[in-house]
Amino acid sequence: MSVTIKDVAKNANVSIATVSRVLAGKKEAYSSSTERKVKKAIRELGYKKNTAAVELVTMHSNVIAVLVPTPKTNFAMKIIDSIQKGADMKNLNVIILFVGDNDEKMQIKALNNVIERPVNGILLISVELFGDAVNLLKNSDIPHVFVSTAIDKESQFVSSDDFKIGYEATKFLIEKGHKKIGLSSLEKNSFIGRQRVSGYLAALNDYHLPHSNDWIVEGDYSYESGFSAMQHYKENTDITAVIGASDLVAIGIINAAKQLNINVPNQLAVVSIDGTYLVDIVSPRVTSVTQSFFTMGETALNMLFADENAVSNYMYIPFKIDEREST
Amino acid sequence: MSVTIKDVAKNANVSIATVSRVLAGKKEAYSSSTERKVKKAIRELGYKKNTAAVELVTMHSNVIAVLVPTPKTNFAMKIIDSIQKGADMKNLNVIILFVGDNDEKMQIKALNNVIERPVNGILLISVELFGDAVNLLKNSDIPHVFVSTAIDKESQFVSSDDFKIGYEATKFLIEKGHKKIGLSSLEKNSFIGRQRVSGYLAALNDYHLPHSNDWIVEGDYSYESGFSAMQHYKENTDITAVIGASDLVAIGIINAAKQLNINVPNQLAVVSIDGTYLVDIVSPRVTSVTQSFFTMGETALNMLFADENAVSNYMYIPFKIDEREST
DNA sequence: ACACTTTGCGTAAACGTTTACAATGCCTAC
DNA sequence: GTAGGCATTGTAAACGTTTACGCAAAGTGT
Incomplete structure (x- = not known):
């Protein structure tokens, strides 16, 4: 042996x-x-x-687990990057697990896999947990923090203030003179989706602008859902600006617009939410609400090891708006 | 407790x-x-x-580890996706570790982390291992296969045939009438880099075309290195076509060309290697040598559990050329 | 020379499982 | 009624570490 x-x-x-x-x-x-x-x-x-033996006797490992919905979530990589860097300094090992999207069974499987070993902490990036999975995690008494998502304000999370993102993005477009503004491809029932919609509506309201159900379209943050949202807008609305729920959504909108002979930014202004490297490699380059994913990761890691009582449950990371060619 | x-x-x-x-x-x-x-x-x-206890006594786990250079490697995600799917069916758990790029210390740290526990197998995606790290892995007697990279033909690996990729991409451009063709931003000293250069040179040679050192530029597969390669080409060469070593490289070249008022594809044809979703969201859409990353992941997983003696050490996955707007 | 402290090391228990082996009771076949 | 078989369960050893405890040897201060 x-x-x-x-x-x-x-x-x-x-x-x-x-x-x-x-x-x-x-x-x-x-x-x-x-x-x-x-x-x-x-x-x-x-x-x-033999790590198994060590962990058995010490009841403790220096591993932190990061859960991510699918390998497709491109902004998650930036967060992971910063977590990795922070963990290296703290001499922790990071393992990453992809939990299937929208699949309670897969979530539970991944969670069990993690909970059954003495991990030091769990970071959940952008994963929305379902019913039993939530309980599993809560009962595990392993410290965990949600990143770029949340289930409620009781659990620890760090993300951007998505209400504010919705508000500021809308305000930005309003102040550029737009009155009919779309909001595209977010999951209306997710925590984040609801926040963004609220912010968006609040801004319209503050500026005494009307809104229409047709302006808000449901989607899944993908290129395709942006692309098809554009068709919907063209057929059903006369909006002059639209906020894409992710970079890919915005790019999908822009490319669909191109195909429909709608000029961006002249006939349609587009703002994306996220601001990953994608916004800079397409043309026109996309104006974005840029989130600080790097800081988000760092903060999440710190929160994981902070004295539970000393810090507040959640933390918002500042974002900024970077104007580029699409507005 | x-x-x-x-x-x-x-x-x-x-x-x-x-x-x-x-x-x-x-x-x-x-x-x-x-x-x-x-x-x-x-x-x-x-x-x-308590997984630690189980693993201790059974000397065996159902975990396979996937090592990836950095969270930035975007095609790796596609491979991981297929590995994950395959593993789910086999009831294996997948953990992913990012080993720093070009850093022997980090590689060894990550490898040790993995070797010290009874993982079932190790998949290394696109990671080039350095000196001691190689020995560490070889001596560990944990089955492992390299994916989309290789150190030599003795170790198990699955990838595209990079010689053939270099050859076919070049041939494709030659048959479109190009005689002066660049090859941009690969690491000349890596296994893959050497293979691609050889294929490229072989094609030029087969068609009795000359070549120049100025046409091949070293780089790191990034957008930036593609971008700056274009400046180099403009100043030092009169090539009419170029092969980018990755999608991002090709996109960098195209965007730099735009800035230099060089029309793609009319004045410069661009082919990328990889063919991830990126080639479809930029404009012009990029003609690509499209690798079958999904198949690659599947195959790697199978190879990991195949009878060691039954299969050959390495396996090439077919690729194809998808013509789009950049040529 | 004595008591006390320090340094260096060994013994053995403990961590939470799995599993070979043994034990028990019951059933069946003669 | 006895032998053998089967179904079900329990006992205890083993996996490879860490660490509390104790002991011997060496050092220190008087």
């Missing part, structure tokens, strides 16, 4: 306790000559720690 | 062995009345398996 601490101990002529101490680097507990012997044995035998 | 199998046993009035058997679903080994008792106790106590 594989090399264990016992083999090392025998080879170095010390006890397993000593080997363990050298491994753990408890410097005050062994002499430098034993250290040499042990390290030599470790090298010669090619010894590898 | 947390609920263990002992608590369940006590609560259900059976031995821990019985609980374990019910948990494992060894149907022939217990009566349905005990099953009921045990399951009830499990539910009431909210018992969760």
Whole structure:
């Protein structure tokens, strides 16, 4: 079988306790000559720690798990990037799991996989948990924070203030002179979707502008749903501006507009929400509500390890509006 | 502390062995009345398996690890997607780890993290391992296969035939009438980079066309490196076509060309390698050598569990050329 | 020379499972 | 009535670590 601490101990002529101490680097507990012997044995035998055994006895690991809906969520990568960097500094290992989108069974499977081992914490990026999955997580007493999403204000989360995003994006367009503004391809029943719609409506209201149900279209943040939303707008409305719920949605709208001979930005102004690198590689480059995904990841990681009582449950990360060529 | 199998046993009035058997679903080994008792106790106590203990005693887990260079590698997501789907069917859990790019220390750290637990297999997507990291992996006797990359033909890998990609992309452009063709932003010293360059040169040679060192530019598959490659071409060459080593590179070239008032495809034809969704959302839409990333992931997973002796070490996945607006 | 402290190391228990083996009771066949 | 078989359950060892505890040797201060 594989090399264990016992083999090392025998080879170095010390006890397993000593080997363990050298491994753990408890410097005050062994002499430098034993250290040499042990390290030599470790090298010669090619010894590898058995993490399962370690975790069993210590009841603790230095792993944090990051759950992401699907590999397609492109902004999530930016968040993961910052989590990874932060974790490296804290000497934590990060593992990422994709939980299927909209599938309670898959969510539960992924959650169980994570809960059944002693992970240090769980970060859920943009995943909306369903019924039983929520309870599973809540009852696990593993610290967890939601990132760029939330189920309610009781659980810990960090995200942008999506009400404000809806509001500011709308306000931005209103102040450019638009009066009929679409809001495209968000999930109306999700926490985030509701917030954004509220913000959007609040802005219209503050400026005494009417609104229409036809202006808000449901969707799933995808390129395709943006593309087809544009068809809907063309046929059913006379909006002059539209907010895409994600970069891809906005790009889908723009490309559909092109196909319909609608000029962006002259006949239709488009603002996207997210501001990933995509907005800069398409043409026209897309004006965006740019979220600080990097900060979001950092903050989430800190929140995970913060004293539970010291911090508030949730945290909003500032965003900004970057004007580009689509408005 | 947390609920263990002992608590369940006590609560259900059976031995821990019985609980374990019910948990494992060894149907022939217990009566349905005990099953009921045990399951009830499990539910009431909210018992969760301790994976560390299980893995310790069984010396085996149903986890496969996927290593990816950085969260930025956008085609990797497609591969991961298929791996995930395949793994779900096989009832395996997938964990993803990002190993830093070009950093031996990080690679070793990530590898150790994985090797030290009983993972079933390791898939390395597009990661080029450095010196010690290679040995670490080879000595671990954990089955592993490289995906969309390789270190040599001795280790198992699945990828496109990058020589052929270089050859076919070049041939495609030659047959469209181009004689001076650039190859942009690949890492000349990587396995893949060398293969593509060879294929490219072979095609030029087969058609009795000259080549120039100025036509091949080193880079890192990024948008930026494509962008700056274009400046180089404009200043130092008179090429009429260029192959971008990735979609982002090609898009960078196209956008830089736009800025330099070079019309694509009329003055410069551009072909990208990869063919992810990006080629369809920019304009002009990019002609691409489209790799079958989905198949690649599937195949890699199968190879991981195939009988070691039955299959050849490596496997090439077919690709195709999709002509779009950039040529 | 003595008592006390420090340094370095070993012994053994514990972590939560799985599983080989043994034990029990019951059933069937003679 | 006895032997053998089967179904169901329990006992205990094992997996590879960490760490509390204890002990010996060496050092220190008087």
